[in-house]
Amino acid sequence: MEIRPILSALLRSKTGAILVAVQVAISLAILSNALHIVEIRQGVAARPSGMQDEGSLFYLRVRHLDxxxxxxxxxxxxxxxxxxxxxxxxxxxxxxxxxxxxxxxxxxxxxxxxxxxxxxxxxxxxxxxxxxxxxxxxxxxxxxxxxxxxxxxxxxxxxxxxxxxxxxxxxxxxxxxxxxxxxxxxxxxxxxxxxxxxxxxxxxxxxxxxxxxxxxxxxxxxxxxxxxxxxxxxxxxxxxxxxxxxxxxxxxxxxxxxxxxxxRPVLLDVESVDEDRTDRYRADKALSWMLITVSVLLLMITASGIVGMASLWVTQRRKQIGVRRALGARRVDILRYFLTENFLITSCGVFGGVMLALGLNHLLVSKLEMTRLPMGYLFAGAGLFWALGVAAVYGPAWRAATISPAMATRSA
Known part of the structure; x- marks a missing residue:
């Protein structure tokens, strides 16, 4: 399949494509940095205290009234x-x-x-x-x-x-x-x-x-x-x-x-080391779960955006799809067209997201003394959004591929 017809179609109706690419870029930048922060916080909360087998340790605070x-x-x-x-x-x-x-x-x-x-x-x-x-x-x-x-x-x-x-x-x-x-x-x-x-x-x-x-x-x-x-x-x-x-x-x-x-009368307070660890790192764990929740929501919103935009494109190109089917295009050709189109849009978003993620991480490093964002997060994030783009567009693309030429070209 040639890329030129796809690019030509995107340039004629570029607003939707730009919105999807921007959404992917922002989501990738936030997701990669959020998960990096989660890893750091989880590592801090799990770091060893030096006391072995903390689950067997507790302490008593004893205060006598006189x-x-x-x-x-x-x-x-x-x-x-x-x-x-x-x-x-x-x-x-x-x-x-x-x-x-x-x-x-x-x-x-x-x-x-x-x-x-x-x-x-x-x-x-x-x-x-x-x-x-x-x-x-x-x-x-x-x-x-x-x-x-x-x-x-x-x-x-x-x-x-x-x-x-x-x-x-x-x-x-x-x-x-x-x-x-x-x-x-x-x-x-x-x-x-x-x-x-x-x-x-x-x-x-x-x-x-x-x-x-x-x-x-x-x-x-x-x-x-x-x-x-x-x-x-x-x-x-x-x-x-x-x-x-x-x-x-x-x-x-x-x-x-x-x-x-x-x-004589005594005041006693008993605490375990596990409880101290939980209390000390409660905020770190809460932040981790909050960032995980935000990341999941971002993925869902991005997927919904891709599905919605792909469905709109299918509706707008219904007659075009029928004409192509009538001229001999197979279902797999129609499916491949929409998948390739979405892959190009997602790739633009991924590239922009990588640049944005690095810029956001640089800001966090300079202001909050965080560590540099490992490249593995960017590669994993890019792969995730490419896969998400394919999965999100597959349903609308398959529906487009199953449209019969007679139905697609029928006047309203």
Missing amino acids: DSDHNGQLALQKSEAATLRAVAGVTSVAFTNQMPMSRSGSTNSVAADRKQVNESANASFYFSPESLVKTWNLKIVEGRDFTPDEVIEIDASADRDNFPKSVIVTRALAKKVWPNDASPLGKTLFFGTGEDANGARVVGVIERLQTQSAQVDESGEYSTIVPMRLTNGFGTIFTVRAEPGQRDRVMKEAEEALRKAAP
């Missing part, structure tokens, strides 16, 4: 930890000050040198007298976990000068603070800047541990752990690992055990 002194709080913390360890199905318990992805907690400025004017990074500040490496099942890639003699006990209301002498850092933080060093082991990490900064020697490096805010960029893994027990009268957090498949039961029994063992 506060004890430092020694009383220490004794109570140790007693409550023992109560939790006695619950059937509990494999590990650790006191801590905050939880990854919980969106609640503290950070500290850190630096490689006390003389630095500006901080090297801002890192989450986790502390525990027990092993968070064990309870959270963190992966140590260099060095070791803390030893019992490194743990210090601090009364926040009175002791403001004492500070742990050892620290574990994430690999991401180590690369940020000491970018030119092969290993941070044995180096001193300073919390704060200036002469008042507290120094701690790096004894271990863990593969990763998300911050309490779980930022999207690399700072979401800038975390530190120090060996410390703190009493401050504001409550206690116990993080608990249960046996696989036993978490929900253990959560209920752990809460009941603490309430029964409490010597």
Whole structure:
């Protein structure tokens, strides 16, 4: 089939063709970028926190209504930890000050040198007298976990000068603070800047541990752990690992055990790590589903536009089709004519859509710091719209091919 007659027909009635091509271009530009954003958001929501088997982890926030002194709080913390360890199905318990992805907690400025004017990074500040490496099942890639003699006990209301002498850092933080060093082991990490900064020697490096805010960029893994027990009268957090498949039961029994063992009224809040992950990434998942919905609607609207335009062309060319059939054109010739015509229109739209998609992505990269749009999305999008164009026009084209010459040429 020659292309020239098709192009000639399109040029004589080009408004509809232009509208379809523009619709395809806009849809392709939006679809490819939307799905790229969906992939990024889904990847962020699924990224590892550093805690292995999150489905077995939960934590309890404990607040006693009447506060004890430092020694009383220490004794109570140790007693409550023992109560939790006695619950059937509990494999590990650790006191801590905050939880990854919980969106609640503290950070500290850190630096490689006390003389630095500006901080090297801002890192989450986790502390525990027990092993968070064990309870959270963190992966140590260099060095070791803390030893019992490194743990210090601090009364926040009175002791403001004492500070742990050892620290574990994430690999991401180590690369940020000491970018030119092969290993941070044995180096001193300073919390704060200036002469008042507290120094701690790096004894271990863990593969990763998300911050309490779980930022999207690399700072979401800038975390530190120090060996410390703190009493401050504001409550206690116990993080608990249960046996696989036993978490929900253990959560209920752990809460009941603490309430029964409490010597005085207590406020308890129990949360799982899975719940924190869901809450933290709720907006990302909502955005993903919204973009998926918009993409599906765009495809449906584009397909409807192609079907409607093809049906209109068939109606307008009814007599022309009859004449061609009377002169010997086969059904397959009529079908091929409309498919080729639509393919040309869709190809123009696809080409324009690729240019528009790249321009839109460049804008997103410059304004929102997104990553570049992979070419695979453009190739997949182009293939999708070519297939969509063929599928959408096939019905009207087939109806045109089945028109008999007598019916098509009959006067109204």
